[in-house]
Every structure is written in structure tokens, then in C-alpha cells.
Amino acid sequence: MSIGNSPEDERPFQDESQEARVSVGRALQQARIAAGLTVDDVSTATRVRISIIHAIEADDFAPCGGAVYARGHIRTLAKAVHLDPAPLIAQYDAEHGGRPAPTPAAPLFEAERIRPERRGPNWTAAMVAAIVVVIGFVGFTAVKGSDSGNDAKSQVAAGASTSAAHKSASPSPTRNKPATPSAAPSDSAIAAAPQDKVTVQVSAPNGRSWISAKDHNGRMLFDGLLTKGESKTFQDSTKINLILGDAGAIELYVNGKKIDDNFQPGQVQRLTYTKGDPVAG
Numbered sequence: 064m065s066i067g068n069s070p071e072d073e074r075p076f077q078d079e080s081q082e083a084r085v086s087v088g089r090a091l092q093q094a095r096i097a098a099g100l101t102v103d104d105v106s107t108a109t110r111v112r113i114s115i116i117h118a119i120e121a122d123d124f125a126p127c128g129g130a131v132y133a134r135g136h137i138r139t140l141a142k143a144v145h146l147d148p149a150p151l152i153a154q155y156d157a158e159h160g161g162r163p164a165p166t167p168a169a170p171l172f173e174a175e176r177i178r179p180e181r182r183g184p185n186w187t188a189a190m191v192a193a194i195v196v197v198i199g200f201v202g203f204t205a206v207k208g209s210d211s212g213n214d215a216k217s218q219v220a221a222g223a224s225t226s227a228a229h230k231s232a233s234p235s236p237t238r239n240k241p242a243t244p245s246a247a248p249s250d251s252a253i254a255a256a257p258q259d260k261v262t263v264q265v266s267a268p269n270g271r272s273w274i275s276a277k278d279h280n281g282r283m284l285f286d287g288l289l290t291k292g293e294s295k296t297f298q299d300s301t302k303i304n305l306i307l308g309d310a311g312a313i314e315l316y317v318n319g320k321k322i323d324d325n326f327q328p329g330q331v332q333r334l335t336y337t338k339g340d341p342v343a344g
Contacts, residue, residue, distance in 0.1 A: 086122050087119075087122060087137060087151050087154055087155050087158075088119050088120045088121055088122035088123075089120070089122070090146065090151060091119060091120055091137070091140050091141065091144060091146070091151070092120040094141075094144035094145065094146045095120075095140075095143075095144045097144075098144050098145055100143075100144060102116050102117060102120075105140060105143050105144065108143050109139045109140060109143050110332060110333050110334060110335075111136055111139060111140065111333065112333070114126065115127060115136060116140065119133075119136060119137070119140065124155075124159070130159060131308075131331075132331050133155065133159075134152050134155065134156075134329075135329060135330055135331035136331065137151050137152055137155055138152060138327070138329070138330060139330060139331070257298075258338075259300070259338070260298050260299065260300055260338065261298065261299055261300075261301065261302055261303055261317070261318060261336055261337055261338045261340070262296065262297070262298045262317070262318055262319070263276070263296070263297045263298075263303045263305065263315065263316070263317050263336055264294060264295070264296045264297075264315070264316040264317075265289065265294065265295045265296075265297070265305070265307075265313060265314075265315060266293070266294040266295075266313070266314045266315075266316070267289045267290065267291055267292065267293055267294070267312050267313055267314075268291070268292065268312075268314055269291070269311070269312045269313075269314075270291050270309065270311075270312035270328075271288060271289060271290045271291050271309070271312060272288070272289055272307055272308050272309035272310070272312045272313055273287065273288050273289070273308035273309070274286075274287070274288075274289050274295070274305065274306065274307055274308065274313070275305070275306040276295070276297045276303060276304070276305055277303070277304045278297075278299040278301075278302075278303065278304075279299055279300070279301035279302045279304075281304075284297050284299075284303075285297065289313075291312075301337065301338070302335055302336060302337045302338075303335070303336050304333075304334070304335050305332075305333070305334040305335070305336070306331070306332070306333050306334075307326070307330075307331065307332040307333075307334070308331060309328065309329055309330070309331075310324075310326030310327070310330045310331065310332040311326045311327050311328030311329060311330055312328065313326065315334075317336045317340045317341055318336075318338070318340060318341070320341050322341060
């Protein structure tokens with residue numbers, strides 16, 4: 064008779080918590096069904112395409128177009144089905160190589176950091192010096208002319224020279240004070256929005272965001288980075304299709320009216336606007 068553990072006690076230990084763990088896509092699907100929502104309902108509420116929702120619920124994140132967009136879609140869908148997105152995003156990062164490293168800020172804004180330090184010629188000091196020289200020359204000429212009986216002619220020349228010097232000394236305001244882009248359109252711009260077209264203004268007053276804009280034919284109108292304070296306006300006869308990489312940094316004006324969507328920082332949004340937007344009421 065042997066003393067010790069039985070063979071059954073030596074079987075490998077199984078982590079039941081790992082076996083019972085639900086995948087990200089399955090968790091989103093179960094929450095959607097529990098909320099009584101269809102895929103069409105979620106697509107309408109989030110503006111995420113139906114095909115992408117089906118793929119994510121099947122744990123296929125390739126159609127998202129990258130880890131950044133996949134994380135944004137997970138966050139958007141989780142909020143739509145009343146789930147906390149943070150654990151799902153953490154699970155996605157753990158299963159797909161970790162959270163993507165942030166892009167270093169210094170190289171992106173190197174040009175902007177250096178540009179304000181470059182100083183051009185001091186035109187104001189140069190013009191002041193020129194005025195002093197002209198006034199001195201005019202005064203000398205006036206005194207000399209008075210001795211020779213040409214006082215009137217010298218005074219006329221002095222007045223003309225001084226006026227010309229003042230005009231040349233006035234620097235153009237656009238050289239020394241760059242225009243600051245407005246984040247919102249003026250009342251006149253809103254009133255001037257054409258009724259027979261769709262006009263969309265995208266502004267970035269709160270940060271920077273990658274944006275993409277296409278017309279109704281799928282022709283690319285803009286695809287790039289909108290830096291803080293910049294604004295772009297797009298116009299088409301039928302509709303404008305937008306993709307916002309960081310919707311929380313964006314303000315939208317459609318057909319002269321502000322769109323009050325509570326976009327979150329880091330949220331990816333796919334939007335379409337037509338001549339009838341925004342809907343009244």
C-alpha cells in the first residue's frame with residue numbers, strides 16, 4: 064500500500080477563470096443582445112458601419128484599419144450597449160501586443176517650436192532711423208533755403224518728404240501680425256451658406272485631429288492632419304462624408320449651424336451630411 068497523492072491529484076491544474084473569460088467581441092455582442100438592440104440600431108446610433116460591427120463581434124479587428132481605430136470602435140460600441148469600455152480596451156491591448164506607443168510630440172511640432180524664434184529684420188527701428196535722417200536733411204535744407212530767399216519752396220519740399228517718409232514707415236499689419244484662424248464661422252458666413260448645396264466646416268479649437276473628407280462621388284477633398292486652431296470648409300451638391308480621427312478635438316458647422324455632438328477625446332467618428340442637415344428640431 065503506497066502513501067501519497069493519487070494519479071487524479073497530479074493532473075495539470077486548469078485555470079477556470081481563463082476558460083470562462085469572454086472575448087472582447089463576444090462581450091459586446093452579449094451586451095447588445097441584453098440591451099435589446101440590433102446591429103442596425105447600434106450602427107445608426109454610432110455611425111459605425113454594419114460590416115465593422117459584425118467583424119468586431121466576431122473578434123476580427125482587421126476591417127478597423129489599425130489598432131488606434133480598433134480601440135476607438137471598441138470604446139464607441141461599448142458605450143452604445145452600456146458597457147464600461149476601459150476593461151475591454153485593456154483586454155484588447157493585452158491580446159494584441161499592448162497599447163500602441165504614443166507619437167513623440169517633439170518631432171511633430173519641431174517646425175512650430177522653431178518658427179516663432181526666427182526673427183526677421185527690425186523694420187520699425189529701420190524706419191524710425193530713416194525718418195530721423197529725412198527730418199534732419201529737411202531741416203538743414205529749410206535753413207539754407209531761408210538764407211537764399213527760397214523759404215516757401217523749402218517748406219513745401221519738407222512737407223512732401225515728411226509725408227512720404229511717414230507712409231513708407233507704416234508697416235503692413237499682415238507682415239508682423241499673422242492672422243489667427245477662427246474656430247467658428249461669422250454670422251455673415253452662416254447666412255451665406257448656399258441653400259442648394261451642403262456646406263461643412265471642420266474646426267479644431269481644442270487640439271489636433273486627422274480628418275478625411277469626400278464628396279458624393281467618393282472623390283477625396285482632404286486627407287490629413289488638422290492642427291489646433293485650423294479650420295477647413297468643404298462643399299458639395301449632394302453630401303459630404305467625413306472621418307474624424309479624434310472627434311473630441313473637433314467642432315462642426317453644417318449648412319451654417321453648429322452640430323452639438325458630445326464627441327469624446329480619442330473617439331473615431333464616421334459622419335455623412337446632406338443638404339437637409341441638421342434636421343430641424
